Amino acid sequence: MKIPIDGVQAFVHVAELGSFNRAAEHLFITQTALTRRIQSLEAFVGLRLLDRTTRSTALSPMGRDFLPLARRIVDDLVHGLDRLRTSSRLGVGDVKIATLQSVAFRQLPLALRRYARKYPENRVQLLERSGALVTEAVHQGQAEFGIHIQQDPHPDLVEDMLMRDPFVLVCSRSHPAAKLRKMTWANLEGIDLITLGGSSGNRRIVETQLTKAGLNLRGRFVVESTPSAIALARENVGAAILPAAMNATTVTTGLIEVPLVEPVLYRTIALVCRRNETLTPAATALYAIVKTQLSRVRR
Amino acid sequence: MKIPIDGVQAFVHVAELGSFNRAAEHLFITQTALTRRIQSLEAFVGLRLLDRTTRSTALSPMGRDFLPLARRIVDDLVHGLDRLRTSSRLGVGDVKIATLQSVAFRQLPLALRRYARKYPENRVQLLERSGALVTEAVHQGQAEFGIHIQQDPHPDLVEDMLMRDPFVLVCSRSHPAAKLRKMTWANLEGIDLITLGGSSGNRRIVETQLTKAGLNLRGRFVVESTPSAIALARENVGAAILPAAMNATTVTTGLIEVPLVEPVLYRTIALVCRRNETLTPAATALYAIVKTQLSRVRR
DNA sequence: GGCGATGGTTGCGTAAAATGCAATAATCGC
DNA sequence: GCGATTATTGCATTTTACGCAACCATCGCC
Structure with a gap:
């Protein structure tokens, strides 16, 4: 029939x-x-x-x-x-993605600009989250895909590594550490630190390492976002431990960036989306652009 | 594609x-x-x-x-x-038909009763019109089909003869004509007549014949509907010229019906619908019932 | 950690449906 | 009546859909 x-x-x-x-x-x-x-x-x-x-x-x-x-x-x-x-x-349509706030304001704008030029009709909504909340937003379907710090892989999700981003010490020119070519974690002893707190994913990584280095000190200043940390460093109230990918700040703000070694500690930034779910064409296009754009960012 | x-x-x-x-x-x-x-x-x-x-x-x-x-x-x-x-x-659905008012109250009820028993779900709407207005209602699509007096065939319409209905003289028992077996048109001279007027289709037929018989008199009483004509006849203010199919009235009202001859004048009642238009199933069913029902009415 | 059960996919032969061309039929306007 | 227009039908052909059987991937279980 x-x-x-x-x-x-x-x-x-x-x-x-x-x-x-x-x-x-x-x-x-x-x-x-x-x-x-x-x-x-x-x-x-x-x-x-x-x-x-x-x-x-x-x-x-x-x-x-x-x-x-x-x-x-x-x-x-x-x-x-x-x-x-x-x-x-x-590739027409709207896209909703979740992203780390740091990536949103630092690396993403360029990618979004390219996307916007290529698909002038499409709209993009960014959910700026920190730490595990990005993952959660993707998992729950609030976003089609996410940009987050790689972590224990969840069975429902698939990750796609974008870049490994080393932590560095960011401080003002007049800070004692500013003259060093590099800095070990152990040598942080005695330095006033500006660290990221809250639910930040960086926080977990950095604090683990600080503890491992025998420094049980938490940062003297704990802020919730990268921009605040940089602002404090600029005021020379301490040195901030930040991912190097944030480093454009050093150029525009006159801050110094000192590599942290022994060990070099990375945060791994990855794209994440739900396993076995086909993205919308609009999302696929954005995904591709973000991927090529962010993995070619200088390290 | x-x-x-x-x-x-x-x-x-x-x-x-x-x-x-x-x-x-x-x-x-x-x-x-x-x-x-x-x-x-x-x-x-x-x-x-x-x-x-x-x-x-x-x-x-x-x-x-x-x-x-x-x-x-x-x-x-x-x-x-x-x-x-x-x-x-x-044969589900609603039907709208146009009909002569006289048919509507005399012959149609029985047909509608059969239809209603057969298709209890269906609704029927009657447009009671007189004369050419039935035809017009059908032509304009206000009704799916109509019951009217046959006339010059219109090219867009198809007629389907139901019955030929002779005109008779209807009068009270005490009326001078009540004793006659039949009556010629010429002999109507001097009798007070009750005739149908308005836009009635009967009117045209009857008046034509009266003129032909040399009687230029219009009816002494001219009414708009059969029931009124009968009511007047009952009061013995005159004799009514009516189609015989209305004759049930003679039984229930004690009126006498005298055939009019020389010539026997008919009105031809016909079904009419638009040429080349398929009726709805509901209308088709009603059409069939009306046709068998009305053509078997005794003359 | 192999293995059966479950659920979706692919190869291939067959059956059914849609299509087009050419011929046919019916009607309109001249 | 006759040509022009419009819908329908016969028939051959192409296209598509279908079902069976085999296949592949995964889950859950012992």
Whole structure:
């Protein structure tokens, strides 16, 4: 019992154009085929929808009743499918992604600019989260994919490494550490530290390392975001332990960046999305741009 | 570029049941065929709508977007077609017909009773008109068919004769004419006549004949409807010229009916509908009942 | 950690449906 | 009446859908 959708479509066209021939043209089929479609439809429903003489065509009363519904169905179908098709061809649509706040304001803008130029129609919504909240947003489906710090892999999620970002000590030119070529974690002893706190993912990594180095001190200043940490360092109230990828700040703010070694500690930034879920074309496109863009960032 | 409606339907079922196997069952096809339908649809739109692993099936983001629309389309289509089908099988639906007022209150009730018993769901609307207004109502599509007095055939309409209804003289028992076996038109001279006026179709016929008989008199009383004419005759203010089919009145009201001869004048009652237009099943059914019912009325 | 059960996919032959061409039929306008 | 226009039908052909069987991947279990 197949659905005679072609018949319905044919019916709508004939009803609107008042002629089999013209309708056939519009549908790019022969008028013969059109007749057959109408016949199938009428056979299917068991009544005549179009009263046709050899000279003209008109709706029967039942056809008149059916036309509005038929028209709506066909329109919905054609437009709906069309929308899907164009979205697949052009990557049209809205995207929602979750990202670390630090990445959002540092590396992402460039990627978003490229994306915006390539797909001027599309909108992007950023969910700026810290630490595990990015992962959570992706997991719960609030975002199509996320940019987060790589962690114990969750079975429902897939990660895709973007870059390994070493931690450095950021301080003002006049800070005692500013003259060093590098700095060991052990030597941090006695230095006033500005660290990231809150639910930051960096926090977990850094504190683990500090403890390992025998420094049980938490930072003297604990802030919630990178921009605040930099502002404090600029005031020379201490030295901030930050990911190197934040380093553009050193250029624009005149701060010094000293590599932290023994060991070099990284945070690994990765793209994350749900396993076995196909992204929307718009998301796929953004994903690709973010990936090439962020993995080519100098380290 | 055929519309993959089967794919859309399959998609909806899979999305709702969460399983290819179950969806296939519901659609009474093999699961293989179902896979193919989904594949066609996805190929058509160019993107994945269902993310399926070997163990489970879920909507992709695009699929989620598309589902509501798809569901509506499929529902509309199935229900719409189904409604047409059942209406064709059972003659379901409303009917609007135009009829002479005289027929409406005299012959039609019986036919409508039969119709109502056969199709208890259906509603019937009567447009009671006189004379040419019945024809007009049909012609303009206000009624699916009509019961009118046959006349010059209009090219857009088709008539279907029901009965020939002779005119008679109706008068009270005490009226001078009540004793006659028959009455010629010429002999009407000097009798006070009750005739139908207004836009009545009878009026035209009767007046033509009166003129032909040399009686230029219009009726002494001219009324607009048969019931009024009968009421006047009952009061013995004159004799009414009426179609014989109205004769039930003689039984219930004690009036006498005298055939009018030389010539016997008929009004021909006919069904009328638009040429080349298929009636709705409901109308077809009513048409048939009216036809058998009214043509078997005794003359 | 192999193994059966479950669930989706693919190869291929067959059946069904849609299509187009050519011929036919019916009607309109001249 | 006759040519022009419009819908329908016969028939051959192409296209599509379908089902079976084999296959592949994963889950859960012993």
